[in-house]
Every structure is written in structure tokens, then in C-alpha cells.
Amino acid sequence: MSAFGALARESLRDAARRRGLVVAAVVSAIAGLAIARCGHCEAAVSIQGQELSSRAEGLGAASAIASAALIALWTYAVAALLASDGLAAALEDGVVEAVLARPVSRDVLALARLAGVWLGACALGAALFALAVGLALDRPGVTVLPALDAALAIGTAAWGVAALAMCISLSVPRAATLISIGAVGIAVVGIECAELLGAHMAGFPGAVAGYGPAWLAAPASALAPWLTDVSLPGPPAWPHARAVAWAALATVALIARFRRIELPR
Amino acid sequence: MYAVEWRAASKRYGRRTALDALELAIPAGTCWGLLGPNGAGKTTALRLALGFARATTGEVVLQGLPPTQPAARAGLGLLPERLALPGRATPAQWLALHAELIGLARAESGTAIDAALSRTGIADRASEPIAGLSKGLRQRLGFATALLGAPALLVLDEPGSGLDPLGIRDARGWIEAERARGATVVVCSHQLSEVERTCDHVAILDRGRVVASGALHSLVREGETLEDLFVRAVRG
Numbered sequence: 001m002s003a004f005g006a007l008a009r010e011s012l013r014d015a016a017r018r019r020g021l022v023v024a025a026v027v028s029a030i031a032g033l034a035i036a037r038c039g040h041c042e043a044a045v046s047i048q049g050q051e052l053s054s055r056a057e058g059l060g061a062a063s064a065i066a067s068a069a070l071i072a073l074w075t076y077a078v079a080a081l082l083a084s085d086g087l088a089a090a091l092e093d094g095v096v097e098a099v100l101a102r103p104v105s106r107d108v109l110a111l112a113r114l115a116g117v118w119l120g121a122c123a124l125g126a127a128l129f130a131l132a133v134g135l136a137l138d139r140p141g142v143t144v145l146p147a148l149d150a151a152l153a154i155g156t157a158a159w160g161v162a163a164l165a166m167c168i169s170l171s172v173p174r175a176a177t178l179i180s181i182g183a184v185g186i187a188v189v190g191i192e193c194a195e196l197l198g199a200h201m202a203g204f205p206g207a208v209a210g211y212g213p214a215w216l217a218a219p220a221s222a223l224a225p226w227l228t229d230v231s232l233p234g235p236p237a238w239p240h241a242r243a244v245a246w247a248a249l250a251t252v253a254l255i256a257r258f259r260r261i262e263l264p265r
Numbered sequence: 266m267y268a269v270e271w272r273a274a275s276k277r278y279g280r281r282t283a284l285d286a287l288e289l290a291i292p293a294g295t296c297w298g299l300l301g302p303n304g305a306g307k308t309t310a311l312r313l314a315l316g317f318a319r320a321t322t323g324e325v326v327l328q329g330l331p332p333t334q335p336a337a338r339a340g341l342g343l344l345p346e347r348l349a350l351p352g353r354a355t356p357a358q359w360l361a362l363h364a365e366l367i368g369l370a371r372a373e374s375g376t377a378i379d380a381a382l383s384r385t386g387i388a389d390r391a392s393e394p395i396a397g398l399s400k401g402l403r404q405r406l407g408f409a410t411a412l413l414g415a416p417a418l419l420v421l422d423e424p425g426s427g428l429d430p431l432g433i434r435d436a437r438g439w440i441e442a443e444r445a446r447g448a449t450v451v452v453c454s455h456q457l458s459e460v461e462r463t464c465d466h467v468a469i470l471d472r473g474r475v476v477a478s479g480a481l482h483s484l485v486r487e488g489e490t491l492e493d494l495f496v497r498a499v500r501g
Contacts, residue, residue, distance in 0.1 A: 002365055002368065003365065003366050003368075005365075006362055006365035006366060007362075007366075010362050013354075013358075014351065017351070017353035017354070018353075093349050093351065094345070094347055094348075094349020095349055095350075095351055097317060097343075097345055097347075097349065098343070098345070098349060098350075098363075098410070099366065100315075100316070100317065100338075101315060101338060101341055101342075101343035101345075101420075102338060102341070102363065102366040102367055103335040103336060103337075103338045103339040103341075103366070103367070103368075104335055104338075104366055105335045108335075262312075262317065262318040262319070263312065263317035263318065264317070264347060
């Protein structure tokens with residue numbers, strides 16, 4: 001456990017030294033300022049001097065959910081960015097050899113590198129998410145518990161995204177890793193978004209919507225209680241279960257791939 | 266008890282055979298020089314011994330265990346030929362990570378790191394980024410990493426690489442001190458004169474096979490040097 005902690009901390013420090021985490025932190029801070037300045041806006045819809053309060057309430061919660069979804073996507077992007085060279089770069093520069101000459105298993109090393117970049121991405125995502133939720137709490141229907149549930153879902157999904165990116169990075173260069181994970185992300189999020197908006201899909205898109213990684217569906221279903229007049233399809237725990245299952249699958253794939261690599265590359 | 270054993274270990278990369286049924290056993294507490302011309306299989310033999318690669322056939326045993334098991338690498342100090350150090354970290358940070366990986370308690374890790382830094386002559390550069398260190402100082406840091414925590418088995422691949430004459434002299438002293446402490450030392454090098462001065466056993470590899478191995482005094486004939494033995498063994 002001590003080796004895991006040391007390697008996870010080193011992975012986080014490494015991400016900061018490579019400046020990826022620093023760039024992501026600066027962009028997050030700018031996004032945070034934007035949320036602080038604009039996230040408190042209230043929809044003021046009125047007709048002939050009469051405010052449409054019920055419609056405005058729905059808009060308030062819906063816009064908070066949209067903010068949360070954007071923060072989730074940002075967290076996944078940072079996780080993929082950091083993970084894409086979290087292990088591959090250490091392999092290329094030989095640091096992995098130096099570590100594996102110690103009594104450390106490959107599984108522990110891969111999981112620790114993954115945990116380090118995941119923590120970095122989640123720390124930035126959590127700060128933005130807390131800010132956005134904090135500012136939205138005075139809106140009708142917006143409460144803390146669903147937000148905590150959504151944060152858990154985003155964290156789980158971010159782990160899966162990072163594991164997938166790290167796994168792909170062991171086979172292809174970093175640019176190809178980012179393009180691949182970006183393409184997969186756009187496809188999955190697009191399909192899930194369409195499904196959340198009420199589209200009925202069959203075939204492959206339907207399978208992704210029903211059994212895919214729920215990168216958007218899991219946090220959205222967690223925040224559904226904020227909307228009183230909307231009900232999402234399927235049991236509420238299903239998107240969470242899918243996010244956990246896909247994160248576990250991506251982790252197993254990463255470990256299996258890393259076990260097969262011969263050093264030095 | 267053997268520190269490392271290659272039991273008919275072969276390694277093939279496609280059609281190329283890097284190691285051909287290598288049979289070699291290094292007893293604990295001895296100092297061996299692993300020699301051979303370029304491409305003889307020395308580095309491949311070490312990679313198999315450290316668990317970095319798997320033997321195509323045969324097996325390798327490291328400190329009584331398969332090298333892929335983490336416990337086999339307990340008490341191992343490695344100075345690789347391709348010394349890789351994170352340029353943005355400092356020597357102190359790098360050694361602190363290794364102190365944790367080998368399980369040194371927090372109280373003793375500071376003392377061990379200070380001792381390794383001062384022993385290898387880089388204590389005054391401990392807080393500078395590694396990227397700013399010269400090749401010789403990096404090699405010294407490589408030694409500090411390998412020597413950290415008094416390893417039972419020290420594997421040194423081209424230990425003199427990048428070192429100036431003073432550094433080579435210091436390195437010889439560190440190896441002799443480790444031998445005197447009872448550690449097993451495996452030196453992989455092309456600097457035959459250094460191997461002759463530090464090792465009591467040698468194994469000469471050629472085309473993936475051992476062509477000569479044993480105690481240096483029993484292999485080198487009267488009036489011969491290690492270089493003569495090397496040429497005789499490799500050229501036949």
C-alpha cells in the first residue's frame with residue numbers, strides 16, 4: 001500500500017511537471033470565474049409584465065444540469081489528456097524500468113499511475129462542480145444529495161475514461177490516443193445526449209444508449225431529481241452500474257495490456 | 266543459494282535468437298562480470314533476470330523466485346545501461362520515491378538518502394532538477410539509487426558510462442565496499458580492465474551462449490589478461 005501511495009503521488013507530481021495538469025488547472029480556473037460571474041443568472045421570462053415562475057424554475061434546474069454535464073465532459077477530457085502520457089511517457093523515458101527493479105508489481109504500478117492522473121483530473125472537476133452547484137443551490141428544486149451522487153458518477157466515469165486512454169496509449173502514440181478517445185467520447189456522449197432528449201434508437205446506437213459506459217447518462221440520472229416534471233427511462237441505478245462496469249472493464253484491459261509489455265520498449 | 270540462475274533460458278525476437286539456452290548460475294555473495302561482444306545477449310540476459318522480459322523457453326530464477334514476482338526483486342539495486350531519470354525531479358525527490366518503494370521507514374529513509382547522496386558525491390546538487398546535472402553526475406545519481414538501502418544483489422550495466430577517471434575510481438570503491446558487505450554484484454561491461462579489478466568471476470557470452478565462465482583465476486592462463494581470455498573465448 002505504501003508503494004501504491006508513493007507511485008500515485010509521483011504520478012500526480014509527474015503530471016504537474018509535464019505541465020498538462022497546470023494547463024488544465026489554469027483553464028479550469030478561467031472556467032470557474034466564468035461560472036461565478038454567469039452561473040448565477042436567473043431566467044426572467046415574463047409576458048405582459050407577468051413572470052412565468054414555473055417555467056423559470058424548470059429552466060433554472062435544467063441550466064444547472066447542463067453546467068454539471070459540461071463540467072463532467074471537461075473532467076473526462078482532462079483525465080484523458082493526463083492519462084494519455086501518464087504511463088506511456090514513463091515507459092518511454094525508462095522510469096518504469098527503474099520502478100520495476102524494485103519489489104513492485106506491474107499491476108500496482110499501472111493502477112498507481114492511473115490513480116494519480118485520475119486524482120488530478122477529479123480535483124479540478126470537483127472544484128468546478130462544487131462552485132457550480134454551490135451557486136445553483138438557491139434555485140428551486142436544486143439540492144445537495146443528487147449533486148453528491150452525480151459527483152460520484154462523474155468520478156467513476158472519469159476513472160473509466162482515464163483507464164481507456166492509458167490502455168490505448170500503450171499501443172499507439174499520444175496524438176492517436178487523444179484522437180481515438182475523443183472520437184469514442186463524442187460518439188458515446190452524442191448518443192446518450194440524444195437518448196436523454198427523448199430519441200429512440202435501435203441497433204448499435206441503441207446498444208450504446210442501453211449498455212454503454214453512461215458517461216453522460218450516469219450524472220444526468222443522478223441529477224434527475226432536480227427536475228420535477230421529467231422522468232428518465234430505465235431504473236435509476238442502471239446508468240451508475242454501467243459506469244462502474246465499464247470503468248472496471250477498462251481497468252482490466254489496461255492491466256492486461258501492461259502485463260504483456262516487454263522492457264525497455 | 267544462487268542470486269540469479271538462467272536455466273536453459275532462450276529469448277527469440279521473431280527469427281532472431283538473442284539468447285540461446287543460456288545456462289548460468291551466480292552464487293550469492295560473489296562478484297561476476299558478464300562480458301561479451303555487442304549483441305552477445307548480455308542485456309537480454311539481464312532483462313530476463315529482472316523480469317522485464319519473459320524467456321521464450323527455459324526459465325530464470327532471481328533470488329529463488331520467478332523474476333516477475335515482486336518479492337524476487339526485494340533487495341535488488343539496479344544501475345541500467347540506459348539510465349533514465351525524470352529530468353524535472355530533483356535527486357532528493359527521486360531517492361525519496363525509491364526509499365518508499367523499497368519499504369524504508371520514514372525515520373530511516375532520510376538518513377539513507379543523505380548517506381547515498383554524500384557517498385556518491387552529489388549531496389550539494391540534491392535539490393536541483395536532474396535535467397541540469399551532467400552525464401557523470403547523473404551516473405553518480407544512478408549509483409546512489411542502486412546503492413540505496415544496502416541491496417543484497419547489485420546489478421550494474423556499464424557502470425563506468427559517463428564517469429571521469431575520478432568517478433571510475435569512486436565507482437570501483439563502491440563496488441568493492443558492497444562486495445565486502447557481502448552483497449552479490451553482477452557487472453555487465455566492455456571495460457575489461459575494470460572488470461578484472463573488481464570481479465572474482467566472469468561469464469563470457471557470444472551469440473546468446475556462454476563460451477566461458479567461472480572463477481577468474483581458473484580461466485585466465487599464466488601471463489594472460491582478461492582481454493586475452495576474452496579474445497580467445499570469442500574468436501576461438
